[in-house]
């Protein structure tokens with residue numbers, strides 16, 4: 001199978017799906033360029049070989065319409081500076097054939113936001129799923145998606161997908177386009193390769209004990225991954241807002257804490273399953289509660305299963321911090337997805353910081369630690385720990401689906 005490292009791009013035009021969906025402020029300035037920096041190793045390798053680049057990405061959710069505030073034109077200068085090459089811009093991604101044909105070795109063309117075209121996502125627009133004509137519209141859209149992908153493919157000799165963050169989507173630029181290149185001329189990029197290796201380390205190359213820390217707000221969004229991890233981990237720490245669904249399911253009092261009442265049985269099933277599998281399920285014992293969902297709320301420390309009315313659990317308490325740290329520090333493999341509390345408020349960030357401290361310490365002692373999912377990344381960045389864990393994934397949904405054991409369409413389209 002072709003790969004970026006060994007491929008000689010000299011004289012070739014490479015169309016690269018990157019994830020340049022960077023956050024912008026109201027003035028259109030980039031507030032975090034991690035994603036641009038993440039793509040540089042692949043892009044620089046291609047240029048250094050004497051290839052030329054056609055870069056394609058989405059930005060935000062324009063839903064098939066032209067939205068100037070989501071134009072990739074806003075990041076041309078930043079990409080030029082990062083690559084040290086003056087980047088050209090194609091204001092219509094589906095009408096860039098001439099600009100692509102004119103590219104000389106070492107030159108770079110950035111295409112406008114792919115999602116200005118509904119064909120990119122391939123979902124019919126302006127028609128409800130319940131409409132009897134929906135199925136027909138869906139079929140027609142799939143056909144125009146193929147045409148759109150074929151147009152993109154026609155710009156280049158080689159296709160590279162380096163956008164891990166969208167690899168779980170079967171979009172024109174992430175999967176369908178690959179059908180128009182033979183196996184020797186399509187490959188995953190260096191960033192994607194790194195991400196897949198990190199997932200592989202977690203799934204197949206496990207040094208034990210393996211501790212997974214699942215936080216965030218809801219159990220419902222994490223159930224797939226929790227069930228999959230149950231087959232693999234020694235310790236499963238469940239924290240964040242989902243704690244209170246478990247506490248209520250066990251008959252606890254949770255005050256105003258976040259809770260999914262339709263998931264109480266599911267919580268009990270997870271506990272049963274953990275017992276049957278011999279997995280050490282670690283739940284919070286005490287909570288730091290607020291009398292309001294705000295940084296300025298009054299706080300109260302109390303048992304996680306005995307929270308008075310008018311208070312909601314917004315962070316783990318000191319006993320829980322110690323309990324979690326024990327399961328983290330003994331680990332040799334760690335996966336962390338989702339904060340332990342409402343870390344965005346400093347008042348309730350203490351527990352997540354304690355978790356981060358323990359992950360960093362375990363990493364120093366030789367553990368492999370993978371942190372992923374948007375909020376956990378923001379969390380390690382907040383504490384300045386990004387370079388003290390083994391790997392910080394750029395993928396949110398894609399990472400979770402890969403760890404759930406699902407095949408990512410963006411990877412399957414290339415690797416078969």
Ligand code: AMP
Nearest residue numbers: 216217218240241313314338341342375
């Ligand atoms: P998720 O997207 O499911 O990973 O959830 C991340 C969000 O969960 C973050 O924005 C946290 O503020 C939030 N969160 C964590 N703990 C709690 C809690 N105890 N109550 C409410 N929200 C929480």
